[in-house]
Amino acid sequence: MDFNITGTMIWYYYICPRQVWLMSHGLEPDQDDENIRIGRLIGKIAYEREKKEVDITTGKFDILRTEKGRLVVGEIKKSSRFVESASKQLLFYLLQLKEMGIEAKGELLIPEERKKIEINLGEKEEREIREAMANIEKIALENFPPLPQKNKYCKNCAYAEFCWA
Template sequence: MSSEDYPLDHILITGTEINYLFICSTKLWYFAKGITMEQESEWVDLGRFLHERRYGSEEKEVQVGRIKIDFIRKGDIIEVHEVKKSKSMEKAHEMQALYYLYYLKKLGINAKAVLHYPKLNETKEITLDGRENEIKKAIAEVKRIKSLPVPPEPVKSKKCLKCAYYELCWV
């Protein structure tokens, strides 16, 4: 994978796509092609419920260009906050947050990210320090998968049981 430094208007990918890269490349491909079935998933509803209940007073779903952040707090440094329901996809959450930081940096905004796991009462801070190549490689891989004419071959795993694309892959 390359670690090219992309101009902002060449990135054209979303945080969800980066997230899905670290869950399943087949899922990423379906999503990138506009096939969205997540609204049928009870897990998405649970995530929304947790988010509304706990962070109801924060400014929510802040859209910055192609990225949509759960909420932002402004202190000495801009903080982007993402609320997640479990740590089972922790790497995907982390890379999504890293992408937000990379994207904001391209806009001249230095920020840090905070992942919230309200069910576990835990938070995790993420910074871009020393990790730009990691996110650039992820961007290159998302671009490669999105350019494929057919979805990558599905690989069955535990993740499939909670995936909205289960029927597309396995039925």
């Protein structure tokens, strides 16, 4: 199977590996625009960097600015419910940017909880994301999905009926 690991897959991986398999096999519960829009943005940053003029004003991350010459990308979330997945997804984007030669840091803002979480891609984080990517690939290449395991996200999961009916 030929497929690219996306930020959405990283997100799902940290919620439930079974979702990764279902999604990578085309069983998407709903279309996710966010992944496409961020993918496009990263492409745009890379392109503009080639031209030596990263235009951060047209970005589609919720947060996109420079701070002391360093790019800051981030997302605004309504609650910290999915904060682990959101952090890992942001780390994945930071890794993609790094591979394009762009050092950036991440920021997650949760205004309703007055929280600001800084996300930095250190060696440990990079190792973890690369490992997650390898695991995602392994899961996706399996012939069958991992068995469902009840977790705190099942209740609101779009696959719930499929898993537990």
